[in-house]
Amino acid sequence: MTTHPTLAVLTRYAEGSGLDDATVWSVEVHLEGCPQCRAGLAGATTDGTRALLDRVAIGLAGGIAAGPVPARRRRLWSAVHRRWLIWALLPWLTMTGAVLGCAVLLERLQPGLPSLVLLLAPVAPLPGVAVAWSRRVDPAWELIAGTPAAGLTMLLRRTASVLALVVPVLVLAGARSGVSLALVLLPCLAFTTATIALGAVIGVRRAAAGVGVLWTAAVVLPSVVTEKLPVVLEPGSVPVWTVAIVALAAFAASRADGYRRLSSHN
Amino acid sequence: MMRTVSAAETAPTTHPWAVHAEGLRVRAGRHLAVDGLGLALGAGVHGLLGPNGAGKTTLIRALATVVKPAGGRLRLLGEPVDGRADLRRVRRGLGYLPQQFGFYPRFTVREFVEYMAWLKEMPKPLVPGAVQRAIDRVGLASKANARMKTLSGGMLRRAGIAQAIVNDPEVLLLDEPTVGLDPEQRLDFRKLLRDVGHDSCVLVSTHLVEDVVAACSDVVMINEGRLVYQGTPDDLIAQGGAGDAGDSPAERGYSALLHRHRAEAAR
Numbered sequence: 001m002t003t004h005p006t007l008a009v010l011t012r013y014a015e016g017s018g019l020d021d022a023t024v025w026s027v028e029v030h031l032e033g034c035p036q037c038r039a040g041l042a043g044a045t046t047d048g049t050r051a052l053l054d055r056v057a058i059g060l061a062g063g064i065a066a067g068p069v070p071a072r073r074r075r076l077w078s079a080v081h082r083r084w085l086i087w088a089l090l091p092w093l094t095m096t097g098a099v100l101g102c103a104v105l106l107e108r109l110q111p112g113l114p115s116l117v118l119l120l121a122p123v124a125p126l127p128g129v130a131v132a133w134s135r136r137v138d139p140a141w142e143l144i145a146g147t148p149a150a151g152l153t154m155l156l157r158r159t160a161s162v163l164a165l166v167v168p169v170l171v172l173a174g175a176r177s178g179v180s181l182a183l184v185l186l187p188c189l190a191f192t193t194a195t196i197a198l199g200a201v202i203g204v205r206r207a208a209a210g211v212g213v214l215w216t217a218a219v220v221l222p223s224v225v226t227e228k229l230p231v232v233l234e235p236g237s238v239p240v241w242t243v244a245i246v247a248l249a250a251f252a253a254s255r256a257d258g259y260r261r262l263s264s265h266n
Numbered sequence: 267m268m269r270t271v272s273a274a275e276t277a278p279t280t281h282p283w284a285v286h287a288e289g290l291r292v293r294a295g296r297h298l299a300v301d302g303l304g305l306a307l308g309a310g311v312h313g314l315l316g317p318n319g320a321g322k323t324t325l326i327r328a329l330a331t332v333v334k335p336a337g338g339r340l341r342l343l344g345e346p347v348d349g350r351a352d353l354r355r356v357r358r359g360l361g362y363l364p365q366q367f368g369f370y371p372r373f374t375v376r377e378f379v380e381y382m383a384w385l386k387e388m389p390k391p392l393v394p395g396a397v398q399r400a401i402d403r404v405g406l407a408s409k410a411n412a413r414m415k416t417l418s419g420g421m422l423r424r425a426g427i428a429q430a431i432v433n434d435p436e437v438l439l440l441d442e443p444t445v446g447l448d449p450e451q452r453l454d455f456r457k458l459l460r461d462v463g464h465d466s467c468v469l470v471s472t473h474l475v476e477d478v479v480a481a482c483s484d485v486v487m488i489n490e491g492r493l494v495y496q497g498t499p500d501d502l503i504a505q506g507g508a509g510d511a512g513d514s515p516a517e518r519g520y521s522a523l524l525h526r527h528r529a530e531a532a533r
Contacts, residue, residue, distance in 0.1 A: 138368075142332060149384070257352075
């Protein structure tokens with residue numbers, strides 16, 4: 001910072017006379033960065049300057065009064081209710097909630113069956129994930145696909161909002177039917193990661209459908225028919241699920257460039 | 267409004283062309299819509315002309331890095347954007363208005379442009395000012411707080427142009443931007459194009475030959491995915507004779523070029 005100008009210099013600067021150009025510039029540069037000297041300058045103003053300032057203040061006040069009102073701060077609720085994702089997800093989440101509710105009910109009525117909540121938990125978030133990254137549902141998809149923010153990070157952000165809505169429902173359903181929460185949530189997370197990882201190769205919507213059908217055909221149906229909980233959902237399989245999540249997440253991260261373009265798969 | 271100029275903005279460019287394509291091939295579905303196109307564009311307003319199905323939209327999509335080229339080389343702002351390149355840096359300097367322009371109906375114009383500015387990773391303190399400037403430039407200031415779903419077709423188009431120019435792009439790609447604009451708005455739009463084209467590369471696809479002649483410094487004409495002609499609007503006018511189809515000199519030039527190209531292709 002430059003040295004403070006003396007009061008005499010400030011007074012002469014305020015009067016607008018008696019200073020050479022070089023001094024005026026250095027005073028101005030100093031005033032820009034020094035509130036104390038600005039205050040000193042305000043005390044040294046002449047009558048003419050004060051009258052001018054008053055005129056400017058009146059003009060500005062009139063302009064502000066005549067102009068548009070300042071934009072109101074957006075409340076959280078209005079920000080939430082304008083998000084298209086929330087509205088697009090609503091029917092799917094309602095369906096997921098209803099299916100899980102039915103599962104809890106069926107467990108009550110048919111205690112002989114293996115826990116349906118446990119069987120359905122892995123596929124519960126998949127419809128939501130498919131909707132969150134679908135060009136048919138997102139109206140501005142083409143615009144978004146051309147922006148630098150498009151990519152894995154954005155998919156993860158949207159998936160997180162889906163999980164934020166699905167996981168509480170799952171926890172509630174799991175607590176009702178009295179099964180291990182780790183066995184409800186870990187497979188759910190693993191299948192979400194698998195969908196994202198596969199999505200880089202074949203598109204998220206197809207990946208969600210494929211993974212969901214595979215699980216239903218290979219695990220859900222046989223265990224309902226044989227009335228036995230499959231090995232993969234026994235308490236001992238928790239480490240396996242954890243390893244699967246880590247491996248799938250690493251694969252998804254390595255294929256991050258698969259999400260950057262407007263792909264015909266989605 | 268004053269703003270600080272960053273060092274990156276004043277740095278000399280090290281690339282000869284803002285857009286440089288060599289033997290570019292791009293698929294639209296299974297069809298090869300752009301087939302071996304060579305194109306070099308610098309600063310200025312370039313009008314992209316061509317009949318329906320010539321590959322204009324597919325070319326613009328490829329330039330917007332939205333679809334991946336099937337072959338050839340494509341460099342934007344000196345960086346390769348074909349294959350598995352990291353697109354983030356290039357995309358920050360792009361503005362793109364797609365032909366089918368989708369939007370979120372519950373957003374206001376300002377929220378929409380703000381959201382796009384955020385997606386384009388603009389520095390947060392610059393966003394409100396840039397958004398207001400973009401909305402002012404397209405003449406939507408009085409509608410800035412209206413919901414998108416209440417806007418007319420021409421206003422939506424202008425909101426689309428506002429989101430494309432919000433980040434002061436170095437390469438601005440507009441696909442049919444004048445559809446739905448009334449004559450007065452089209453005049454304003456041409457002025458805006460000339461403003462932006464002063465120091466950036468603007469590529470405007472259109473069917474209106476008179477728009478190209480009035481606003482563009484350069485004409486690019488493609489047909490069936492290949493470059494037919496690149497030159498100034500005056501050259502385009504000079505191509506046409508009295509015997510060619512069309513109501514204006516430029517239209518006659520356009521149809522003469524197209525006719526000649528088709529005759530050559532048939533041989």
